[in-house]
Amino acid sequence: MTKNYYFYVKLQLYKPLLSECQMGKNRKVTKHITEQTVMFASITKWILISSVIGALIGVIVAFFLKTLEYFENQRSILPFEYYYTLPFALVLTVIIVKKFAPSAEGHGTEKVIEAVHKRSGKMNLSVVPVKLIATVITIFSGGSVGKEGPGAQIGAASASYVATLFKFSARDRKKMVICGISAGFASVFGTPLAGAIFGVEILIVGALMYDILLPSIVAGFSAFFVAKMFGISYTYFDLAYYVTFDFDYVLIAKVLLAGIFFGLVADFIITTLRYIHNLAKSIKLHYTLKAFLGGLIIVGLTLIFGDEYLGLGFETIKESISSSHIDHEGVPWYAFILKTIFTSLTLGFGGSGGVITPIFYVGATSGNFFGGLVDGYIPLFAALGFVSVLAGATSAPIAAIIMAVELFGVNVAHYAALSVIVAFLMTGHRSVFPSQLLSMKKSEALDIKLGEEIVNTKVTYTTKFFRNIRRIFRIIIIYYKRAFRK
Numbered sequence: 001m002t003k004n005y006y007f008y009v010k011l012q013l014y015k016p017l018l019s020e021c022q023m024g025k026n027r028k029v030t031k032h033i034t035e036q037t038v039m040f041a042s043i044t045k046w047i048l049i050s051s052v053i054g055a056l057i058g059v060i061v062a063f064f065l066k067t068l069e070y071f072e073n074q075r076s077i078l079p080f081e082y083y084y085t086l087p088f089a090l091v092l093t094v095i096i097v098k099k100f101a102p103s104a105e106g107h108g109t110e111k112v113i114e115a116v117h118k119r120s121g122k123m124n125l126s127v128v129p130v131k132l133i134a135t136v137i138t139i140f141s142g143g144s145v146g147k148e149g150p151g152a153q154i155g156a157a158s159a160s161y162v163a164t165l166f167k168f169s170a171r172d173r174k175k176m177v178i179c180g181i182s183a184g185f186a187s188v189f190g191t192p193l194a195g196a197i198f199g200v201e202i203l204i205v206g207a208l209m210y211d212i213l214l215p216s217i218v219a220g221f222s223a224f225f226v227a228k229m230f231g232i233s234y235t236y237f238d239l240a241y242y243v244t245f246d247f248d249y250v251l252i253a254k255v256l257l258a259g260i261f262f263g264l265v266a267d268f269i270i271t272t273l274r275y276i277h278n279l280a281k282s283i284k285l286h287y288t289l290k291a292f293l294g295g296l297i298i299v300g301l302t303l304i305f306g307d308e309y310l311g312l313g314f315e316t317i318k319e320s321i322s323s324s325h326i327d328h329e330g331v332p333w334y335a336f337i338l339k340t341i342f343t344s345l346t347l348g349f350g351g352s353g354g355v356i357t358p359i360f361y362v363g364a365t366s367g368n369f370f371g372g373l374v375d376g377y378i379p380l381f382a383a384l385g386f387v388s389v390l391a392g393a394t395s396a397p398i399a400a401i402i403m404a405v406e407l408f409g410v411n412v413a414h415y416a417a418l419s420v421i422v423a424f425l426m427t428g429h430r431s432v433f434p435s436q437l438l439s440m441k442k443s444e445a446l447d448i449k450l451g452e453e454i455v456n457t458k459v460t461y462t463t464k465f466f467r468n469i470r471r472i473f474r475i476i477i478i479y480y481k482r483a484f485r486k
Contacts, residue, residue, distance in 0.1 A: 043214065050179045050215035053162065054222025057155040057183040061223065062230035064132050064154060065188070068147060071140045072311070082142055083302050083310055087295025089141035093134045094291045094350035101130035104352065109149040109202065112156040112181055114435040116203055117453075120170040121177030123160040127153060134352035141295075142302070142310035144342035145353020146360075148188045152199065155184025155223070178203070178212050179219035186220030187227040190234025194403035196220030201396040202433060205454065206440025208398070235314075237321050237383065237408050252418070254374045255384065258367070259419040262385055263426020265366045266392025269340050269359060270430045276344035287350065294349020298342060308335070309342040313361045320364040320382040328368055328378045336366035355432050356390070363389030383408045384419040392423035395431045400424075429459055 075082040097104050103111050104127045115123050135150040159180030163173035178200060186195030196217045200209055228234075283290055302309070308316055316335065319327040343358040367385020371378035383404065391400035397420050404416035425442050434455030441448055448459045 046175075046215040047218055049176065050219040051222045053159050053176055053179050054183040054186075054219035055226045056162070057158055057180055057219070058187050058223035058226025059230065060128065060154055060158055061151050061184060061187040062227045062232050064135075064151065065147065065227070065232055066230070067132065068136050068139060071136050075140065081307075082140070083299055083307060086141040086143060086298055087292045089137050089143065090291035090295040090346075090350045091288045093137050093352050094287050096130060096134050096137075097350075097352060098287065101126040103127055104131040104134060104153065109152050109181075109354065109356070110433050110435055112153050112177070113203055113433055115156065115160070116174060116177055116181075117435060117437060121156070121160050121163070121174040122170075123157040123177065125157060125161040127157040128161075131157075131352065135354075138346065138351045138353050139311055142298075142307065143346040143351040143353060144298075144310055144313070144339065144358060145346055145351055145355070146312060146357025147354055148185055148356035149354025150352070151188035151354070152181045152184035155180035155182075155187075159183075175212055175215060178209070179215050182216035183219040183223035187223040187232070189403070190224070190232075190236075191403050191406040192220045192224035193217065194399050194406050195224070197402055198394075198396050198399035201399050202394055202436060204437045204439050205395040205429075205431065206438065235318065236406075237318075237379075251376070251415075254376050254381075255415045255418050256422060257374065258370055258381055258384055259388060259422025260426055261370050262363065262366065262388035262419060262423040263392045265336060265362060265385070266359075266389045266423060266427045267430060268337075269362060269389070269393050270427070270432055272340050272344045273347065273355070273432060276341075276348040280348040291350035294345055294351075297349075298345050301338075301342065301345075305338055309338045312357050313339065314357070317361050317364045317386070320368040321379050321386065323379050328382065329372075331365055331368050333369045333372070336362040336369065339365065356394075359390050359393050359432070360386055363387070380412065380415065383412055384416055387416055388419045388423040391420040392427040393432050395424065395427070395433075395436060397421055397424040429454060429457055 078085070101124060103115075103124060105111070111127075112123075115121055131150050131153050135145070135147065138145055139147070156177045157180070159176045160173060163176045168176065182196040182199030185199050186192040189195040189198075196219065197213075199220070200212055200216050203209065280290065280294065283293070285293065298310075316331060320331050320335075322328050339358055339361050343355065346353070347355065363385040364382045365385075366389065367382040368378055370376075370385065371381030374381075386407075387400040387404045390403070391397040400420045401413065401417050404420070405413045408416075428442060429438060429446075429448055431454050434453060436454050438448070438450055438452060438454055438457055440450070446459050448457055
């Protein structure tokens with residue numbers, strides 16, 4: 001009786017504590033369920049929004065690509081060589097851009113990055129028709145530009161308009177614009193995953209915005225499949241190259257050397273684009289006369305070197321990567337140098353279009369040249385150059401590695417990863433997109449302020465690195481001296 005009584009008393013004393021414990025567990029369960037419910041709602045929301053955005057951009061980009069293809073096919077109706085129209089085309093392009101949408105100037109992607117970082121993704125809808133028309137005019141006349149940048153800018157401007165129309169918040173608009181960039185790239189590249197990642201990766205060097213990855217990938221796939229539904233076809237490459245299980249030290253060494261070379265090529269592109277842009281800016285002429293002068297220079301160079309360096313140049317890219325000896329051995333070793341100059345002149349003197357396709361051209365042809373130098377399998381090195389120069393020039397190594405898999409197959413991925421990372425590091429803190437934000441140092445031997453645009457960063461080296469190198473050499477010398485004495 002006494003024991004039961006004591007047990008009853010203890011139970012009454014501990015009852016509030018037991019109740020509190022139970023309530024604590026219930027709160028934890030409630031919080032857990034609430035968090036999962038919110039995440040489910042957020043995921044559902046962004047899958048729906050990004051799918052619609054992607055589909056819309058897929059339609060617009062398909063129209064852009066079909067229009068571009070149509071006008072390229074009409075060149076033959078001219079009674080003279082199409083590139084003679086280039087001086088007039090550049091004049092018309094700069095007039096259209098300056099009068100109707102100044103933000104459509106240049107290669108497109110740079111302006112989108114600027115809008116994301118500085119204006120929460122707010123863009124003018126007039127960019128869409130102006131960029132489309134200006135790019136078609138430039139490429140029809142032989143301007144050495146690409147179509148990916150305009151695709152991204154058209155996608156971003158369309159997404160921004162939808163966000164403004166339906167009164168989304170500034171944060172959501174920024175997300176939707178990034179989805180537009182990814183959708184634009186994916187539907188033009190023909191590589192939905194790489195295009196989607198590229199649209200996110202180019203915004204900040206050394207960091208990925210993980211909260212936007214899912215909607216960007218969904219938007220990329222949506223745009224890609226819709227563009228295919230509208231008859232857009234894409235080219236993928238069969239290198240006829242297969243990996244063996246033996247570890248080939250010689251090939252690995254060649255790939256690492258190739259990465260260094262491609263990093264230097266990427267730096268050459270960045271430097272040449274910037275130099276000719278500044279040179280054109282310094283010429284004291286009316287902008288129409290300046291554009292006409294630039295067109296005359298390009299026509300003159302075409303008459304000297306040929307028309308292989310005009311337009312998109314996709315045939316030369318295919319020849320560089322082709323497994324046919326007749327094709328890839330017919331590409332001139334200096335093709336990547338001339339293409340860089342032609343592209344820099346076109347963009348510097350007012351042409352409208354992207355810079356990514358020319359980077360592909362430069363990468364593939366420089367890889368073709370390097371493969372011949374090291375007596376390697378030329379299509380493999382051309383493919384490595386295709387993605388490695390992209391990574392070095394745009395600071396987007398992850399997207400470049402994924403692109404290698406999507407375009408060339410998994411057999412190339414192991415080598416591409418090595419070459420891409422080396423090229424990315426070798427380029428240093430430079431990019432064809434000066435509005436990219438910098439969030440990493442590529443070497444501890446360099447002092448650089450993070451969190452700023454690449455164009456505003458100043459790099460200085462630290463003496464600590466060189467002191468450490470000197471110490472290592474001293475240790476090696478001392479070791480060999482002792483070994484020699486013995």
